[in-house]
Amino acid sequence: MKASKKKAKSSLPRARRRRLGEFERIACIEQLFSGLTNPFVQIGIGDDAAVIRVPGKRLVWTVDSSVEDVHFKCAWLTETDIGWRSFHAALSDIAAMGATPIGALSALELPKEFDDKRLLRLVGGQAEAARSLNCPIIGGNLASSGKLAVTTTALGSASEKPLVRTGARRGDEVWLIGEIGMAAAGLACLRHPSRVRGLSAIDRCVAAWRRPVALVARGLALVSRASSAIDISDGLVGDVRHIAEASAVAVELDLDVIQELASTELRAVADRFGRSVLEWALYGGEDYALVATGPASKRPRWARRIGRVTGGNDVWGVSRGRERYRLKRGFDHFDS
């Protein structure tokens, strides 16, 4: 049971019995890849980015894909937006490790009908994003494909101790840096424009989805303060769960505070959809805000306290005058 070889074998028959979930698939892949290492590798699969040790330096390294009709529809974005968005989404992992961007490579899969004008706008959006983060794009690959896909790999230079998921300790606060729920609200507006027609609040929500910003400077500033950090790509609860599991702790989220943090725009859009802002704030992804843990004495003024780390496991919601309750893994029918 303890030998990693045994584990790797036992996961395979399980895979044959039923369809694996995404995280199970990742766990299986991790086991298959886990046998091999070398002196350069400090942290492999399992955090926002891998960590490589070169003399006098730590490098963090990530890869992320944006695929047409999976991550976006071309009708919802200009090509410039697609370039910007895919780049910042990838660099958000560098931010979450508290690292300074070194550079990026861009692998594009282009459909036959994707003409040069569109390509130049796409690449222009990537270049604009690269400038915004001072992260040069220094190579890449072009391939044709049925669907547009942008895969970005980025390297960052980290301190001796990059921000990882494993450091949260009992008694730490949970900090939110940036806004949450806005991108999910923006996506809902793009999917169902008739339901928000005439509403001025949609602009800022849609912009949050179309033009996310990787919080690189904030991530760097967290290095000396936070005990753990992650970027919110899948939704607050899901990503906080990664910290809880990696650090073997429980996290309590203060739902009243999270509700109070909701912007007027988020409230206005949620109202039109008959939704609770909490639903989008807890389970909506793609805002690329950061969530971190750390002692109260070290909380930066731009971080909001939204919960605390306790003993036990799992992610819990607490609210004035109510028992704490286990937060679900996600909404089954999120935005359908």
Place this chain on the structure above:
Amino acid sequence: MKASKKKAKSSLPRARRRRLGEFERIACIEQLFSGLTNPFVQIGIGDDAAVIRVPGKRLVWTVDSSVEDVHFKCAWLTETDIGWRSFHAALSDIAAMGATPIGALSALELPKEFDDKRLLRLVGGQAEAARSLNCPIIGGNLASSGKLAVTTTALGSASEKPLVRTGARRGDEVWLIGEIGMAAAGLACLRHPSRVRGLSAIDRCVAAWRRPVALVARGLALVSRASSAIDISDGLVGDVRHIAEASAVAVELDLDVIQELASTELRAVADRFGRSVLEWALYGGEDYALVATGPASKRPRWARRIGRVTGGNDVWGVSRGRERYRLKRGFDHFDS
């Protein structure tokens, strides 16, 4: 005319007039990305891999995609082969820079119908390839998509002077390391099995296409010997042209020697297709052999002299008793 900004602008209207070729697209992208750099970046777009300078170290970095129905058909390969092949194809760029693999990240795009058994075989093939090159896979990304695509990004550790494309000098020899034409012959066998039925030669040709091997040890050994190097992914003539252009020299290829190097298997398959072995050797890609230039005194015993570097430009063929002639960019109806 000399200012790079002017160049960048002038390329855009051209793009609007007609469809750009792949290399023109890359040149446009290069211009758009060229404005930004930082002290880490030693070599950006334009070689087999980017070169990053960290204290006391040079890193080389590449990304490569294998897309279903573009680079392969699932009927021609097992999933294990797809994993192996995509990994070695990506690592071949690390070999061509004369670097030692540090690690790789794998970004997978998986169609809905791609079940767990197939996924585990694919990942198993990647893991097998990773072991064969001592290059751990230390992270990645999973996304769904319409077609299977495997994007591999790899980092290598290089000496002070990685093998680049720009170093070829007049008087150098041209060296071939590995076999060429075999993968193209193997692909022809897979496409038209009825034409080679019963021929024993097909096994080795098909294996060359399905299971290429990145020549990492050979690349490392070339560092102190070669003046330039590249891996042959697009075909000998096309890849040698990259060296000629980057080094501002002409390359003469000795067609008689190249013809003599053809294996009996390549001859047998070419015979069935009524092809010249030279066609596949010069224009067939995906063998991932290496081609390098260097002084005669430094040629390793495992490198074959197949030509020489001269003044001028372009790539030329020479053959006993014939004038030298300009080699075409590629065969228009290659393997159709």
